[in-house]
């Protein structure tokens with residue numbers, strides 16, 4: 001048997017998602033028409049012998065209650081929300097609920113960050129872990145040298161795939177493009193001895209936030225707790241004395257992965273498919289797009305079609321439309337559009353690269369491009385809601401919070417509008433509080 005744990009964090013973590021995260025926990029914000037967390041959960045469902053899925057966070061239980069019961073019924077697999085009384089860190093939270101997680105004596109525990117978008121090749125990671133041995137295997141991916149230092153950056157042995165060195169979000173980056181005359185293991189042992197590794201990082205491989213562990217992970221976390229207790233009386237110990245976190249807070253990356261690297265305990269599995277981190281609304285548009293294109297393979301029935309005839313609107317590229325949506329046949333929709341429940345789309349409306357949340361009304365001839373439209377909002381006739389540029393990754397996208405009204409013939413460009421606002425004049429590159 002195996003179990004899966006998804007770390008959902010808590011309200012303080014979702015600030016970059018405002019105004020969308022004001023009333024809805026970030027993990028429940030829809031991407032490709034399904035809550036963000038639905039994508040890793042449905043990937044877990046494909047693991048053989050999966051007994052349970054746990055969501056661990058410090059949101060109120062009631063915020064997840066409805067979702068947890070409906071997804072358990074839908075997937076016919078128990079999904080439980082476990083609430084921490086306060087944040088314990090990604091490893092601390094796992095340890096805090098160790099008895100519940102190990103109740104059914106699983107041989108392996110998957111651990112997934114909720115805010116990554118990925119095809120989640122979980123069975124492949126588990127098979128790799130069984131081949132490698134050790135206490136865990138992590139999913140890694142190659143990114144550009146410039147991007148790598150925003151993530152957990154690592155060195156893996158090209159043959160054995162062992163994790164040799166790990167640094168969380170290093171500040172400095174140096175590219176080494178030549179081959180070393182000595183083996184990488186020796187090179188890193190040497191660097192560790194002279195402590196240069198803390199300053200210099202030399203890889204384009206990063207941690208994807210998706211892992212599988214044996215039950216020994218709990219011993220490793222316990223070891224860190226014990227060491228922290230010892231070092232609180234011995235302030236000279238470098239590694240733990242410099243942590244700024246509270247005493248019962250253990251981070252998986254800095255406190256577990258870094259010290260275990262190079263000890264034949266942790267291994268890597270390289271992801272060749274898509275991967276993105278979902279820290280901003282701009283990224284969620286991109287991730288929605290990635291999941292919609294994945295639907296072409298995994299769930300083509302979820303993708304809309306139509307060529308503007310037979311009372312159906314013209315659909316361009318990958319589009320998700322909830323069955324309850326009322327669409328005028330003269331609207332044109334796509335690519336990369338997801339429309340949630342009970343939305344009404346009027347005649348002549350054009351939607352491109354956007355997420356439209358539940359109960360929105362988009363009136364005649366309005367245009368929405370590169371934007372996210374919050375629940376119950378309304379967009380007036382001939383209005384335009386769009387980003388200030390074409391590149392939705394570089395900020396500039398428009399986000400309307402819940403119940404925003406854009407009156408007729410108003411342009412909202414590159415702006416963030418908080419909930420319950422009414423816009424009767426055009427705005428650009430603004431934040432409407």
Ligand code: GDD
Nearest residue numbers: 007008009056057087088089093113114151152207208209
């Ligand atoms: N339950 C709970 N309790 N969840 C937590 C806590 C906590 O105290 N702290 C963080 N999380 C959750 C977050 O919601 C997120 O899903 C995951 O744990 C990791 O969050 P962070 O520890 O803030 O790390 P990060 O997202 O900035 O970076 C991590 O993920 C990257 C991949 O997306 C690191 O592991 C990086 O190395 C990695 O590249």
